[in-house]
Amino acid sequence: VEANPLYRLMNPRSIAFFGASNSIMTIGTPFLLNIIKGGYRGKVFPVHPAEKTVLGLPAYRDVFSLPELPDLAFLVVSRKTVLDVLEACGKKGIRLAIIVTAGYGETGSEEGMYSQAALDELTMKYGIRYLGPNCMGIINTAIGLNTTWFPYTHAPGHIGFISQSGSYVTQALPYFARTGTGLSKAVSIGNQANIDMIDCLEYFGDDPDTRAVAIYAEEIKRPRAFLEKAKDITPAKPVVVMYVGGTGAGARAAASHTSAMAGHDGIHAGMFRQAGVLRAMSFPDMFDACLALAEQPLPKGNRLSILTNSGGPAITMADACNRCGLELPLFDLHTRERIKKIIPPVASPNNPVDVTLNYDPDLIFSKLPDIIMDLPYIDGMLLYGIFGPVHLRNKINLAGDLVEIPIDMISHAMEKACTRLVSACRRFKKPILCACFCGREDDETVKQIEDGGIPVYPTPERAVKAMAVLYRYSVIKARHGGITYEYN
Amino acid sequence: VEANPLYRLMNPRSIAFFGASNSIMTIGTPFLLNIIKGGYRGKVFPVHPAEKTVLGLPAYRDVFSLPELPDLAFLVVSRKTVLDVLEACGKKGIRLAIIVTAGYGETGSEEGMYSQAALDELTMKYGIRYLGPNCMGIINTAIGLNTTWFPYTHAPGHIGFISQSGSYVTQALPYFARTGTGLSKAVSIGNQANIDMIDCLEYFGDDPDTRAVAIYAEEIKRPRAFLEKAKDITPAKPVVVMYVGGTGAGARAAASHTSAMAGHDGIHAGMFRQAGVLRAMSFPDMFDACLALAEQPLPKGNRLSILTNSGGPAITMADACNRCGLELPLFDLHTRERIKKIIPPVASPNNPVDVTLNYDPDLIFSKLPDIIMDLPYIDGMLLYGIFGPVHLRNKINLAGDLVEIPIDMISHAMEKACTRLVSACRRFKKPILCACFCGREDDETVKQIEDGGIPVYPTPERAVKAMAVLYRYSVIKARHGGITYEYN
Numbered sequence: 001v002e003a004n005p006l007y008r009l010m011n012p013r014s015i016a017f018f019g020a021s022n023s024i025m026t027i028g029t030p031f032l033l034n035i036i037k038g039g040y041r042g043k044v045f046p047v048h049p050a051e052k053t054v055l056g057l058p059a060y061r062d063v064f065s066l067p068e069l070p071d072l073a074f075l076v077v078s079r080k081t082v083l084d085v086l087e088a089c090g091k092k093g094i095r096l097a098i099i100v101t102a103g104y105g106e107t108g109s110e111e112g113m114y115s116q117a118a119l120d121e122l123t124m125k126y127g128i129r130y131l132g133p134n135c136m137g138i139i140n141t142a143i144g145l146n147t148t149w150f151p152y153t154h155a156p157g158h159i160g161f162i163s164q165s166g167s168y169v170t171q172a173l174p175y176f177a178r179t180g181t182g183l184s185k186a187v188s189i190g191n192q193a194n195i196d197m198i199d200c201l202e203y204f205g206d207d208p209d210t211r212a213v214a215i216y217a218e219e220i221k222r223p224r225a226f227l228e229k230a231k232d233i234t235p236a237k238p239v240v241v242m243y244v245g246g247t248g249a250g251a252r253a254a255a256s257h258t259s260a261m262a263g264h265d266g267i268h269a270g271m272f273r274q275a276g277v278l279r280a281m282s283f284p285d286m287f288d289a290c291l292a293l294a295e296q297p298l299p300k301g302n303r304l305s306i307l308t309n310s311g312g313p314a315i316t317m318a319d320a321c322n323r324c325g326l327e328l329p330l331f332d333l334h335t336r337e338r339i340k341k342i343i344p345p346v347a348s349p350n351n352p353v354d355v356t357l358n359y360d361p362d363l364i365f366s367k368l369p370d371i372i373m374d375l376p377y378i379d380g381m382l383l384y385g386i387f388g389p390v391h392l393r394n395k396i397n398l399a400g401d402l403v404e405i406p407i408d409m410i411s412h413a414m415e416k417a418c419t420r421l422v423s424a425c426r427r428f429k430k431p432i433l434c435a436c437f438c439g440r441e442d443d444e445t446v447k448q449i450e451d452g453g454i455p456v457y458p459t460p461e462r463a464v465k466a467m468a469v470l471y472r473y474s475v476i477k478a479r480h481g482g483i484t485y486e487y488n
Numbered sequence: 489v490e491a492n493p494l495y496r497l498m499n500p501r502s503i504a505f506f507g508a509s510n511s512i513m514t515i516g517t518p519f520l521l522n523i524i525k526g527g528y529r530g531k532v533f534p535v536h537p538a539e540k541t542v543l544g545l546p547a548y549r550d551v552f553s554l555p556e557l558p559d560l561a562f563l564v565v566s567r568k569t570v571l572d573v574l575e576a577c578g579k580k581g582i583r584l585a586i587i588v589t590a591g592y593g594e595t596g597s598e599e600g601m602y603s604q605a606a607l608d609e610l611t612m613k614y615g616i617r618y619l620g621p622n623c624m625g626i627i628n629t630a631i632g633l634n635t636t637w638f639p640y641t642h643a644p645g646h647i648g649f650i651s652q653s654g655s656y657v658t659q660a661l662p663y664f665a666r667t668g669t670g671l672s673k674a675v676s677i678g679n680q681a682n683i684d685m686i687d688c689l690e691y692f693g694d695d696p697d698t699r700a701v702a703i704y705a706e707e708i709k710r711p712r713a714f715l716e717k718a719k720d721i722t723p724a725k726p727v728v729v730m731y732v733g734g735t736g737a738g739a740r741a742a743a744s745h746t747s748a749m750a751g752h753d754g755i756h757a758g759m760f761r762q763a764g765v766l767r768a769m770s771f772p773d774m775f776d777a778c779l780a781l782a783e784q785p786l787p788k789g790n791r792l793s794i795l796t797n798s799g800g801p802a803i804t805m806a807d808a809c810n811r812c813g814l815e816l817p818l819f820d821l822h823t824r825e826r827i828k829k830i831i832p833p834v835a836s837p838n839n840p841v842d843v844t845l846n847y848d849p850d851l852i853f854s855k856l857p858d859i860i861m862d863l864p865y866i867d868g869m870l871l872y873g874i875f876g877p878v879h880l881r882n883k884i885n886l887a888g889d890l891v892e893i894p895i896d897m898i899s900h901a902m903e904k905a906c907t908r909l910v911s912a913c914r915r916f917k918k919p920i921l922c923a924c925f926c927g928r929e930d931d932e933t934v935k936q937i938e939d940g941g942i943p944v945y946p947t948p949e950r951a952v953k954a955m956a957v958l959y960r961y962s963v964i965k966a967r968h969g970g971i972t973y974e975y976n
Contacts, residue, residue, distance in 0.1 A: 024893045027845070030883055037886040055890045102844065103834040151882055165800020175925040175946070218803055242804075249816045250807030256836040257799035281811075282949040283804065311745035312653020315706055316730075316771065319738030323769075328737045346591040348744040356590065357515070390662075394639055395518055398525040402543045405512045437663040458663070461770040 005129035005195055006203040009096050010140045010185055012071035014043035016063060016094065018085050019076030020054055028076035029055070030149050031100065031137070035074075038151065039144025045070060063088040074137065074147060076100040079115060082133075083122055090126025097123070098147065099132035105191050106134050106257055116193055123194060135190025136166030141183055142209055148188070150174065155451075157182015158294035159287070160210035162200040164189055164218045165257075168283070179458070180440050180450035181287050182294075184209040198225045205233035212293040214286050215241040218254035220268065227275050234276030235480035238293040238473045241277050242286045243268050276476045278469060288455070288462050289469040295453045296431040298474040299379035302326050304467065305372045306352035309364055309385035313435065313460040314352040317382050320461045324468035328352070329377050342367055355385075359410070365417035373428040380431040382467060383421075384460050388414060388445025390438055414445050422452030431470055435463040493617035493683055494691040497584050498628045498673055500559035502531035504551060504582065506573050507564030508542050516564035517543070518637050519588065519625070523562075526639065527632025533558060551576045562625065562635060564588040567603060570621075571610055578614025585611070586635065587620035593679050594622050594745055604681055611682060623678025624654030629671055630697055636676070638662065643939075645670015646782035647775070648698035650688040652677055652706045653745075656771070667946070668928050668938035669775050670782075672697035686713045693721035700781040702774050703729040706742035708756065715763050722764030723968035726781040726961045729765050730774045731756050764964045766957060776943070776950050777957040783941045784919040786962040787867035790814050792955065793860045794840035797852055797873035801923065801948040802840040805870050808949045812956035816840070817865050830855055843873075847898070853905035861916040868919040870955060871909075872948050876902060876933025878926055902933050910940030919958055923951040 015035065019028030032055055036044055045066050046054035053059055060066050063073075063085070073089045075082060075097060082101050089097065104116040116133070123130055131137065137147030141156035148170040154177040163169050166188045176183065184207065187200050197217065204213045213233070220226045220243070230239055245254045246265025272279050280286035304326050308314035321328055328351045331339070339349040342363060348354040353372065355364055364385055373381055389411045396405050425432045434456040440447040446456045457463040503523065507516030520543055524532055533554050534542035541547055548554050551561075551573070561577045563570060567589050577585065592604040604621070611618055619625065625635030629644035636654070638661040647670065651657050654676045664671065672695065675688050685705065692701045701721070708714050708731070718727055733742045734753025760767050768774035792814050796802035806816055816839045819827070827837040830851060836842040841860065843852055852873055860869055877899045884893050913920045922944040928935040934944045945951040 022891055024883065024887070024891050025847070029891060033883060033886050033891065055887075107834055150879075151886060163800070165798070165803070167798035167800045171798060171801075171925045174930065178927075216800060218800075244804050244807035247807050247810035249810040250803055252816075252838075253794075253803040253806035253840050256838060257803055257842065282808075283947050284949075306741075310653070310655035310659060312651070312655045312704060312706075313659075315653070315738055315741040315745055316732050318741035319732035319735050320770075322735035322737040328741075346595055350740075350744060352741050354745065359513070391638075395512065395521060398521050398639060399512070399543075403510055403512050403517060403521065437659045439666075442662065459771050461772075 004199060004203050005096060006187070006199060008071055009098070009129075009131065009195070010138055010203075011143060012042055012096070014045065014068065014070040014072070016066060016070040016073045016089070017044060017046045018073065020046055021048060022051060022054060031074070031076055031147055034146050034148060034151060038146040041143065042145070043068075043070070063092045063094070066092070069093050071096060073097040074100070079103045083118060086119070086122055086128065090122070090128055095126070095128055097128055097130035098135065098137045099130055100135060100137060101132070102134040104133045105193065108256060116191065119193060130194045131187065132190040133193060136169055136188035138188070139169060139183060139186040141185065148173070152183070153177045154180065154182055156184065156209075158184050158209065158211035159214055159290045160184050160204035160207060160212070161186040161214045162189060162197055162204065163187065163216040164197070165216055166190065168216050172283070176287070178439055178441060179287070180456065181291050192221055196221055198222055198229050201226070201229050201233065201239070205229070205237060211237065212290040213237060213239045214290045215239065216283075216286070217241055217243045218245045218257060219263065220271070223271060227271055230275035230277050235477060239277045240280050240286050240289050240293070240469070241272055242280045242283060243272070276480055278473060278476070284462070285465060288457060288466045291455045292431070292433055292466040292470050293473060295455060296433065296470060297425060297429050298477065299431055299467070299471050300474065301379040302471050303329050303377055303379045304382055305375070305378045306382045307364060307368055307372060307385070308352055308383070309355050309358050311354055311356075313384040314354055316460040317384060317435070317464050318352055320464035324464055326464070326468055326471065331375070335371065335375060338371055339368065361414045361417035366420040369421055369424045369432070373424050373430055373432075378430070380467060380470070382463055383432060383434045384436070384463070386434060386436040386438070386443070386445050386449065386456065388438065388443035390443040411444070415448065418445060418448050418452070422449060422454060425454065431467065433457065433463040433467050435460045492687060492691050493584060494675070494687060496559055497586070497617075497619065497683070498626060498691075499631060500530055500584070500633075502533065502556065502558040502560070504554060504558040504561045504577070505532060505534045506561065508534055509536060510539060510542060519562070519564055519635055522634050522636060522639060526634040529631065530633070531558070551580045551582070554580070557581050559584060561585040562588070567591045571606060574607070574610055574616065578610070578616055583614070583616055585616055585618035586623065586625045587618055588623060588625060589620070590622040592621045593681065596744060604679065607681060618682045619675065620678040621681060624657055624676035626676070627657060627671060627674040629673065636661070640671070641665045642668065642670055644697070645672060646697065646699035647671050647702055647778045648692035648695060648700070649674040649702045650677060650685055650692065651675065651704040652685070653704055654678065656704050660771070664775070666927055666929060667775070668944065669779050680709055684709055686710055686717050689714070689717050689721065689727070693717070693725060699725065700778040701725060701727045702778045703727065704771075704774070705729055705731045706733045706745060707751065708759070711759060715759055718763035718765050723965060727765045728768050728774050728777050728781070728957070729760055730768045730771060731760070764968055766961060766964070772950070773953060776945060776954045779943045780919070780921055780954040780958050781961060783943060784921065784958060785913060785917050786965065787919055787955070787959050788962065789867040790959050791817050791865055791867045792870055793863070793866045793868075794870045795852060795856055795860060795873070796840055796871070797843050797846055799842055799844075801872040802842055804948040805872060805923070805952050806840055808952035812952055814952070814956055814959065819863070823859065823863060826859055827856065849902045849905035854908040857909055857912045857920070861912050861918055866918070868955060868958070870951055871920060871922045872924070872951070874922060874924040874926070874931070874933050874937065874944065876926065876931035878931040899932070903936065906933055906936050906940070910937060910942060913942065919955065921945065921951045921955050923948045
């Protein structure tokens with residue numbers, strides 16, 4: 001692994017930064033701000049021709065004045081100075097670079113192509129491996145290193161993200177935080193002039209912090225290498241790709257973004273299938289799938305159960321299950337009787353189990369999951385119906401002193417029951433996925449369940465789609481590993 | 489219209505409430521709390537056998553003690569007392585009721601069926617029209633009346649929602665607020681024992697506050713009547729349905745929820761098509777579509793433009809457009825030259841127009857939309873790339889006193905440019921839909937654009953899907969109205 005340049009690039013002990021100043025209007029400044037304020041504990045050396053300090057750090061006139069040899073050079077300078085800076089870095093002995101600067105191959109212009117070729121020539125001369133140009137850099141949540149524009153605010157997770165778009169590793173960070181989607185690492189690959197998608201795939205395949213790999217792709221540059229590398233990885237680690245270069249408009253747009261030579265959708269779909277790579281048709285689909293794949297055990301078959309306190313969303317789930325190839329077996333008579341005994345009289349004991357409006361968290365988070373998850377003909381559970389404290393707090397806000405609401409008592413019961421829910425997927429080695437219209441920012445219970453490793457999706461359909469991907473990956477894994485499961 | 493019982497039911501001058509107390513554990517209490525704290529200015533009379541006041545309002549021993557004849561009775565009492573309460577209401581002269589109480593036809597039991605038949609008999613005797621049983625009541629945002637469990641916190645909008653699920657008009661309210669989805673009115677129809685979906689459809693067809701109708705359906709109870717009524721409405725007002733009873737699992741689950749006799753998916757799909765009803769395959773899809781339909785003009789064709797400051801999301805949009813049957817014409821040479829003059833040199837002047845990282849809100853919100861929206865071969869615009877003040881505030885939080893950020897100046901420029909964007913759809917009579925990973929809660933600019941009537945979707949794909957529905961509805965409308973458009 002250490003031969004892969006990404007190992008050191010993702011874990012630099014020190015960074016020389018070119019292109020920040022003490023003004024926010026300098027394009028490099030927000031990048032440096034994010035690096036020094038994101039929790040990174042390595043050394044950062046701003047290089048600036050005039051300033052004594054940059055953002056509070058001692059600044060250096062040029063790369064030769066640096067007190068030590070940095071592992072990595074980070075460049076957000078104008079295109080005409082990139083070569084000079086790189087040449088100096090090469091002479092100093094720096095062997096890794098991230099080049100944010102744009103205006104290369106992606107412009108389609110002769111000048112851009114020429115500039116990119118000049119980059120290649122120079123870096124080859126000094127043996128420099130580099131990311132970009134026209135990229136946003138990297139995120140490594142394990143060491144708090146985030147070179148992009150937006151802060152990474154969620155806890156470290158287990159999804160490795162390879163993105164041909166810088167926007168998706170910056171502007172999407174608030175989305176990840178809101179949906180409880182934890183990244184291990186992310187790489188914005190830009191024009192892939194040197195380090196490319198395959199290098200990243202290899203790196204993530206070996207990275208112990210990464211349990212699922214997400215790829216946003218406008219083109220697959222070296223298809224044969226991609227196929228071989230993906231084939232190696234997918235039997236052990238799921239790879240989900242969102243490929244947008246397959247339509248006429250997608251391909252044309254991609255060409256002017258990262259000079260991507262995009263190709264026929266059907267051919268790519270076939271390649272992904274052959275490589276055991278899962279395909280997502282939208283950004284939320286990709287991360288919904290990766291979150292489930294990274295956090296939950298795989299189902300052994302396609303037979304699901306649904307548990308709820310809300311009819312409509314559960315029926316939506318049931319309908320969506322059938323559309324995705326998931327089955328909802330009827331419960332056996334004995335189980336129905338057991339369930340009937342503990343649910344309200346108007347409630348439905350069948351699959352879906354609908355306890356209707358009910359205040360007892362023990363029932364829906366503990367007693368019923370313990371019965372359902374234990375059934376030999378049930379491979380996993382979908383749960384819609386989290387009423388956390390937000391639900392009560394809403395009412396307290398409305399109620400004022402008109403009526404008393406025992407929120408502490410209820411919150412405590414909720415918390416206890418949820419602990420039991422969270423342990424159920426481990427105890428039964430079967431996946432649980434939840435859905436709730438409230439998010440983790442609104443509701444402690446949602447947060448507790450998510451932090452316990454059970455994804456909580458914002459709508460019923462998204463939980464079902466993610467479950468369908470878990471099932472599809474279990475089939476891929478079985479095929480590659482020679483293991484066969486019995487279905488139904 | 490006044491013959492339709494929903495007219496008075498949605499606009500009661502006074503409500504007799506049965507089933508609340510001064511304890512939050514009484515199931516009716518949260519409903520009453522929501523009614524009296526939601527802004528409703530009509531009279532509310534709690535009826536309670538023992539209490540002198542309920543939630544601060546004078547309480548009445550029985551319906552005969554009420555100081556006047558209420559327009560509407562609201563019942564959340566136990567099933568065994570429903571008939572007694574209704575009988576008294578009938579004698580008093582009340583002719584409208586909402587029955588929340590469950591345990592009727594939806595249970596599938598003989599007892600449930602019998603109870604529902606008894607309800608029919610009694611209400612027929614007194615000429616009472618009623619909603620339910622097994623429902624959550626209504627929301628009328630124009631008069632601040634919300635009988636459900638959750639508060640309605642967003643501004644009134646123009647979507648009328650008919651729901652066979654009570655959960656979707658309660659638990660989804662925070663979702664509506666978060667996504668800037670404004671309702672005019674909502675009806676939870678429950679078992680539809682008396683007032684049914686067709687009555688609601690008729691009512692919304694005539695309701696001037698409602699510009700688009702959303703229907704969550706587990707069954708279509710009177711298919712011929714539905715078809716006829718929908719055919720009347722859809723040439724003038726769009727109707728979007730989410731039907732979940734068409735699969736085996738969906739139908740079975742629906743049967744135990746609202747005793748729905750669900751039916752074959754393909755037959756229903758055909759009926760919806762014949763009626764000019766648009767079909768959504770998920771809850772977010774339905775409301776994404778309704779929001780666009782309610783707020784934006786229709787495109788005259790399928791030729792779109794994309795404007796962005798972020799490559800990846802714009803390419804995602806381009807790819808999604810082609811998959812949805814939308815085209816992205818190349819701009820003419822003259823237009824490309826005009827655009828080139830005002831965008832940065834590395835930016836792309838074609839369709840998509842990608843200005844790349846750029847701080848000038850005037851460019852993306854005003855100058856470019858004014859050029860693009862005016863093109864005769866462009867029917868509408870998709871915009872990804874809102875960097876509102878949140879983006880800067882993030883940086884200010886990070887920066888502390890390390891670097892100065894002129895947030896007031898930038899916010900002001902942003903606000904001014906956005907006003908121009910918001911007026912563009914009116915000036916050019918073409919739709920604009922936006923996407924941004926930040927929501928209205930995070931960002932004033934998103935809020936400003938949404939409050940100006942331009943939906944801002946949380947991901948690029950959702951904006952495209954909503955645009956595709958606008959186009960599909962324009963085709964339906966043209967077909968029904970005998971107007972023909974030229975495409976491409």
